[in-house]
Amino acid sequence: MELNKETIIQYLRERQSEISFFDPDADLHSEEIGDGNLNFVYRVSDTAQPKRSLVLKQAPPYIKILGPDYPLPSERLTYESRALEVYNRFASGAVPAQHYFDSDAAVIVMEDLRGYRLLRDDLIAGKVNQTVPDQIGRFMGCVHSQTHKNNLDSVSVDRYREDFANTVMQSITADYVFTLPFTEHETNFYTDGLEPDVKQLKADEAFFQQAQNLKKVFLTAQQGLTHGDLHTGSIMVKDNSAKVIDAEFAFYGPVGFDIGLYWANYFLSYFSHTGNIAIQSELKAAIAQTWDTYTTGFQMVNASQKSRTLQQIFHESIGFAGMEMLRRVIGAAHVRDIESIVDKEKKLHIETAILKFGIFLVKERHNITTVYELVESL
Numbered sequence: 001m002e003l004n005k006e007t008i009i010q011y012l013r014e015r016q017s018e019i020s021f022f023d024p025d026a027d028l029h030s031e032e033i034g035d036g037n038l039n040f041v042y043r044v045s046d047t048a049q050p051k052r053s054l055v056l057k058q059a060p061p062y063i064k065i066l067g068p069d070y071p072l073p074s075e076r077l078t079y080e081s082r083a084l085e086v087y088n089r090f091a092s093g094a095v096p097a098q099h100y101f102d103s104d105a106a107v108i109v110m111e112d113l114r115g116y117r118l119l120r121d122d123l124i125a126g127k128v129n130q131t132v133p134d135q136i137g138r139f140m141g142c143v144h145s146q147t148h149k150n151n152l153d154s155v156s157v158d159r160y161r162e163d164f165a166n167t168v169m170q171s172i173t174a175d176y177v178f179t180l181p182f183t184e185h186e187t188n189f190y191t192d193g194l195e196p197d198v199k200q201l202k203a204d205e206a207f208f209q210q211a212q213n214l215k216k217v218f219l220t221a222q223q224g225l226t227h228g229d230l231h232t233g234s235i236m237v238k239d240n241s242a243k244v245i246d247a248e249f250a251f252y253g254p255v256g257f258d259i260g261l262y263w264a265n266y267f268l269s270y271f272s273h274t275g276n277i278a279i280q281s282e283l284k285a286a287i288a289q290t291w292d293t294y295t296t297g298f299q300m301v302n303a304s305q306k307s308r309t310l311q312q313i314f315h316e317s318i319g320f321a322g323m324e325m326l327r328r329v330i331g332a333a334h335v336r337d338i339e340s341i342v343d344k345e346k347k348l349h350i351e352t353a354i355l356k357f358g359i360f361l362v363k364e365r366h367n368i369t370t371v372y373e374l375v376e377s378l
């Protein structure tokens with residue numbers, strides 16, 4: 001059942017007793033707000049009190065922007081719904097409240113983050129809020145540790161593995177982050193003038209070996225609940241509040257993948273602000289702050305086990321950050337932070353620096369021991 005702007009109002013009315021948000025006789029207005037690639041996202045509001053509103057997200061059984069010829073299981077929304085539940089349990093308020101989930105129609109009805117902006121937009125505008133890394137670091141630290149295999153009995157671990165066996169989405173990420181950008185593939189594109197660097201990268205055996213290792217970790221490490229797509233477009237912010245959205249890639253995997261993606265997108269922002277030292281130093285502070293609050297939020301009773309676990313997560317996060325940076329420059333999905341740079345020469349210069357730094361992170365991750373060393377290697 002594919003909903004549209006008109007039919008969602010009827011859909012919500014028919015579920016009035018389960019959702020019980022709007023008055024039964026309220027006049028409702030709907031609009032499509034989703035600008036994403038995969039799913040439909042709508043806002044429904046009460047015409048008489050427009051601030052009373054909900055968001056409805058529906059996953060069609062295909063990729064929204066490509067159409068029905070490009071199938072993608074709508075179960076992705078079941079994983080998103082389950083992740084929202086776990087997130088609310090361990091990090092209450094860090095995600096939008098979930099009002100209703102319909103697995104047949106692949107629909108989530110959730111809190112409207114009205115007035116929130118995408119973190120990516122703020123970073124592009126040079127607005128670096130130091131409470132965001134604080135909150136996101138704590139969110140990741142809490143969720144990763146509370147769902148971590150070292151903190152749970154085997155029955156609970158098995159339950160998480162089953163509940164988050166999101167294999168289709170996981171393998172899409174594996175392809176688009178770890179494999180395709182480094183092969184000849186029709187979805188890859190990059191700036192003219194970057195060919196020599198890309199050629200050199202593709203011939204770098206040591207890099208290739210490390211990329212394979214990281215891919216293996218990505219596919220096989222079952223450590224804890226991993227959001228799987230935690231870039232700066234999956235975080236919404238307002239004043240001093242940050243909320244995580246879009247958990248359709250959630251799986252039971254290497255938790256450092258979340259930190260890696262988050263850091264990588266701050267690094268990308270850092271490079272995009274080349275020439276503005278003040279913003280760059282705020283970004284560095286934000287990256288370091290994330291790790292500080294992550295380690296504080298990360299609870300593990302046995303101190304030496306906590307320290308070993310965090311060390312492994314740290315090194316894997318750095319490697320994943322490197323892979324994410326590279327694929328955002330030479331793979332299929334680029335970021336606006338970089339794509340919006342109009343001066344072609346400046347963009348090429350910045351992208352060359354991103355490639356260099358991404359390769360460095362992948363190859364040298366074991367030799368970086370503290371987050372301060374990490375940001376100082378920029």
Ligand SMILES: Nc1ncnc2c1ncn2[C@@H]1O[C@H](COP(=O)(O)OP(=O)(O)OP(=O)(O)O)[C@@H](O)[C@H]1O
Pocket residue numbers: 033034035036037038039040041055057096110111112113114118233234245246248
């Ligand atoms: N709860 C919410 N409140 C307000 N706006 C929201 C909410 N959820 C999503 N949005 C808006 O809709 C956009 C798309 O949402 P989301 O990222 O979940 O969809 P998606 O189709 O999975 O995207 P993608 O193709 O990036 O995976 C977000 O960028 C945000 O602007």
Ligand SMILES: [Mg+2]
Pocket residue numbers: 036038246247248
């Ligand atoms: Mg999504």
